[in-house]
Amino acid sequence: MHQVGPGRQAMTRLMLGRTLERICKAVLLLCLIHFLIMMILYFDVYSQRFDLFRRNGSRTNTNVSAGTAHHYFLYNVTRANATAACLTTSPSPQPEDQQTPSPKPLPPCPESPPGLVGRLLIEFSSLMTMERVQKENPNVTNGGRYTPPDCRARWKVAIIIPFRHRENHLKYWLHYLHPILRRQKIDYGLYIINQLGEETFNRAKLLNVGYSEALKDSEYDCFIFSDVDLIPMDDRNIYHCYDQPRHFAIAMDKFGFRLPYAGYFGGVSGLSKKQFLKINGFPNEYWGWGGEDDDIYNRITLNGMKVSRPDVRIGRYRMIKHERDKHNEPNPQRFNKIQNTKNTMRKDGISSLSYRLVHVRRFPLYTNISVEIGKPPPRPFKG
Structure with missing residues (x-):
């Protein structure tokens, strides 16, 4: 029987190892590509859902679907100023101005405003129009x-x-x-x-x-x-x-x-x-x-x-x-x-x-x- 020499056996094993290495790298690359695609899809869906939550929170006169009502409920109950109306699955429309935060009241003007300059030069010789x-x-x-x-x-x-x-x-x-x-x-x-x-x-x-x-x-x-x-x-x-x-x-x-x-x-x-x-x-x-x-x-x-x-x-x-x-x-x-x-x-x-x-x-x-x-x-x- 013809026997393969030790050198040829070593060469075969080396080629087989390289082939397996390439296959493993290809598999890992495919896994990485799959992972990236999944992450992109995940964040895309998440951002759309977050945008829907935000619009529902700021525009209560917009109707929400039954599928998003549950998320709308969870979003609003975490707010410190949530009202009982937010606890329903289908919030009734409210006037938009009720959702607009009122401006902070101005502080009282100081008795001695900081912009005063004190003694002034007053003259009446220049032409005034x-x-x-x-x-x-x-x-x-x-x-x-x-x-x-x-x-x-x-x-x-x-x-x-x-x-x-x-x-x-x-x-x-x-x-x-x-x-x-x-x-x-x-x-x-x-x-x-x-x-x-x-x-x-x-x-x-x-x-x-x-x-x-x-x-x-x-x-x-x-x-x-x-x-x-x-x-x-x-x-x-x-x-x-x-x-x-x-x-x-x-x-x-x-x-x-x-x-x-x-x-x-x-x-x-x-x-x-x-x-x-x-x-x-x-x-x-x-x-x-x-x-x-x-x-x-x-x-x-x-x-x-x-x-x-x-x-x-x-x-x-x-x-x-x-x-x-x-x-x-x-x-x-x-x-x-x-x-x-x-x-x-x-x-x-x-x-x-x-x-x-x-x-x-x-x-x-x-x-x-x-x-x-x-x-x-x-x-x-x-x-």
Whole structure:
């Protein structure tokens, strides 16, 4: 018998081993490919099912099939705020807005906002245009309204300016005050109360008109009354209301940056709605310049309140220089009227206010309210 030599046997075994090795590698490769295909199919099905769960959780007005209802049930019972409606196999549709989480309430605005800069440089020599001021204040909405976007203001403030023939002054006022008020985080609306005609000017009556008309616009609970020619020199002089009636303009350059006398309440002042009604608003019978601020001060003290003021270093103001307006001459009766505040304040004020509203126009930076307020009664004949 022919015998295979040892070398040939070794060669045969080697070839057989290589063949088996290749077969094993092929089998392993097929297993790996099969495993990858199974994983792809598994994750594809899982992602579709997860997507279905997510859509069912966020859109309760979409009907789910019986096959997915069980998964919808398991998904919702694990949520901390799941409702009894989620425990049914076929949840009834709910309004979509009920599923939308309500926005978090804004925190209260800080009493001293971090964006304040303190002492300001105020000058009136540069050319000022309304177009420039409007570009400077893109966040002020139509009618001169602004609400802080990141906090809840303590007061809703109506800023009221008595007005006639002061367009140039108004541009400077808007230029300086809108940025200041925004930094102070004030929720405010700005109202220019324009006295039509050329009759004697009546500042206090226009302020009463501003109070009345602003409340038609919104539920204000704080009112700042400001002359259009007064600009604060420090933005830490916060324009909102306080526990007592507030006098802001306590140190004007006109008076050498000091209070002219203890009972002075002129220029810029603020009262809450409650304080304003307690004194029956402002007097309507002060025609011409002077006296109405002292009458208001008397009304405050006679009603058991005190005037609050900022620190003299903060309550500084610059006045835009100008000539005295025509038809706003000093009121010769003001001294007698001031002495009779106690007798007149209950019948002369917001409760007796009468005027004719001519038109309301909303501009990008303020609301203009033009009114006719009548004319002064004839002065008594001096015989």
